[in-house]
Amino acid sequence: MSYDDVEIEDMEWNDELNAFTYPCPCGDLFQITKAELQLGEEIARCPSCSLYITVIYNQEDFMGKGSDSSKKIEQAGGRAIAVA
Structure with missing residues (x-):
C-alpha cells in the first residue's frame, strides 16, 4: 500500500x-521520470527510505514526442512547465 495518492499537478519538476x-516525510523526495510516466508507471519512490506514492x-x-500532447503544458508545483 502506498504512503499517499498524489496528483501530478501537485508535484514539482x-x-x-x-x-x-514530491516531499517525503523522511526529508528526501519521491521521484518519477517522464520516461516512467510514458511507460504507464504510477509509483514514485523515495531513494532514502522504503516509502512510495501513487x-x-x-x-x-506524456505520450509521443511529436504529438500535440507532448507539447501540452502541465501545472505542477504552482508553476507552468512544458512536458516533452
Whole structure:
C-alpha cells in the first residue's frame, strides 16, 4: 500500500534530477521520470527510505514526442512547465 495518492499537478519538476518530485516525510523526495510516466508507471519512490506514492495522472499527456500532447503544458508545483 502506498504512503499517499498524489496528483501530478501537485508535484514539482526538478531539472537537476530530471524527474517530478514530491516531499517525503523522511526529508528526501519521491521521484518519477517522464520516461516512467510514458511507460504507464504510477509509483514514485523515495531513494532514502522504503516509502512510495501513487501518482495520479493521464498517461496520454506524456505520450509521443511529436504529438500535440507532448507539447501540452502541465501545472505542477504552482508553476507552468512544458512536458516533452
